[in-house]
Amino acid sequence: MQTFIVLAVLVCARALPAAAQDSFEQRLLAVPDTASARLMTYDLTRVPHVAGTPAQAATRDYVIDKVRAWGLEAWRPGPRSIRFISRTPTASPPG
Structure with a gap:
């Protein structure tokens, strides 16, 4: 779990502009x-x-x-739903 959190933080940090990234890293290092x-x-x-x-x-x-x-910053994504449109599989296993 700890590895996942570290990876998630690194991925998020890479998506930020350089100035925002520095600020984010400073806050992250503090806590x-x-x-x-x-x-x-x-x-x-x-x-x-x-x-x-x-x-x-x-x-x-x-x-x-x-x-x-x-x-x-932390948030919870909204509800999602999935609709199955076929009762039978459309893909077959390899082989």
Whole structure:
């Protein structure tokens, strides 16, 4: 999970203009400290949080609250829906 967070931050930072990137990096270096990151990792791995469950929603809210507390922007995407238009697969397995 920690690797994912680091990769996500790096991808976001690369998309920013140079001046904004410097500001973003300075804020990121200021928080979190090692103890805070360790506690967050512990909290995130303590309980299973399968996608679509209340535990996953609690995990999402926890991460958003932490990121905002560190002074970084965080948001939750709106609801999405998927419509299946065929009951049978349209692709066949290789071979």
